[in-house]
Amino acid sequence: MKDIKLIAIDIDGTLLNSERKLTPGVISTIKQANAAGKKVVICTGRPLAGAREYLKPLGLDGQDDQYIISFGGALVETTTGYGLIEETLSYDDYIKIEAIARKANLHFHASSDDCVYTANRNIGKYTVHESVLCSVGIKYRTQEEMADKKIYKCMYVDDPEILSNAMAKYQADFDQLAKEYMLVKSTPFYLEATRKGVNKGTALKALTEKLGLTPENVMAIGDEANDLSMIEYAGTGVAMGNGTDLVKSTANVVTADNDHDGVAQAIKSVL
Known part of the structure; x- marks a missing residue:
């Protein structure tokens, strides 16, 4: 098994179940990963404000050494809101x-x-x-x-x-x-x-390199077309069971769906 040090996770359809909720199994597994020294990075089309309600129960919010990729890769910042990489439209x-x-x-x-x-x-x-x-x-x-x-x-x-x-x-x-x-x-x-060139994958690459890691150290988990770039970049790309056929065919691994703790199942495999 690869030495996974960073786990990138999409929110909707991935981190959250079909009721848009975090399950106890996902919360506890992510906390285990964090305690084991693995960086858990939420990668989303939302801004930080739209992710805080999930970062808080995961123990990731408001920290200078925890990160979020937001706006589909246009912004990489700490969970305190300090911007590291920004790509805006004119x-x-x-x-x-x-x-x-x-x-x-x-x-x-x-x-x-x-x-x-x-x-x-x-x-x-x-x-x-x-x-x-x-x-x-x-x-x-x-x-x-x-x-x-x-x-x-x-x-x-x-x-x-x-x-x-x-x-x-x-x-x-x-x-x-x-x-x-x-x-x-x-x-x-x-x-x-x-x-052009801005997506979750390019943002994840930039953050990975900033942290001194390589793609082999990265697991990325997602379900939709906007997750493809980070799944392709990661050494271990994981598709949710509820993911699109294209995402599943691109990923290295297909986990359970978001109503059966697919994220937790994927993370447990590298703990």
């Missing part, structure tokens, strides 16, 4: 990405530290969902009012069928956008855009 990037939402008639928002910004007067239900999920507010802002805002990622957010149909109808536009930015579906109703 105002010009925002205008370019948002223009396709207008053309395709999709709901859209941009994620910052403390809120999500939307130019949709009729705020989409998935923007509200993201606000609640991430424990941040929602602010309506016109394009012009976004010029001085810090943006980590942009998101097209709509019902799965609406989003998929728009992506098919405007495939040429999305294909062109993908040449300039990192596009990934994190759920059937979210299509996220970050700077």
Whole structure:
């Protein structure tokens, strides 16, 4: 078995069960791993504010030597909120990405530290969902009012069928956008855009190297397409039993699903 010193874990569909809760088995196993000197790093599309409620019971919150990868890899920080690596989108990037939402008639928002910004007067239900999920507010802002805002990622957010149909109808536009930015579906109703080359895998690589570790020292656990990059980077890539077929075919190991403590099962194998 590889000498695993860092365990990277996605939140939704991975760390949490289908009721979006931490189970006692996952909590106790992660605490065991932490006590054994293994770094447990939450890797999520959420900001730190949206992960704190899970970091706290895991004993990982508010520490200068514990880390979180947030906004899908755009920010690496300590769990005290000290930023180590930051990759933001410019105002010009925002205008370019948002223009396709207008053309395709999709709901859209941009994620910052403390809120999500939307130019949709009729705020989409998935923007509200993201606000609640991430424990941040929602602010309506016109394009012009976004010029001085810090943006980590942009998101097209709509019902799965609406989003998929728009992506098919405007495939040429999305294909062109993908040449300039990192596009990934994190759920059937979210299509996220970050700077080119920014994803969970590149962020995990940067943190791993900063800590003096190698991919062989890393286990990464996830379930969706936005977890692929970190699963590919890690020496031991683990797919959840509830993961997509692509994630399962990419991973070295398939563990139990998120309703049967798949994360705990994977971690126990390296304790």
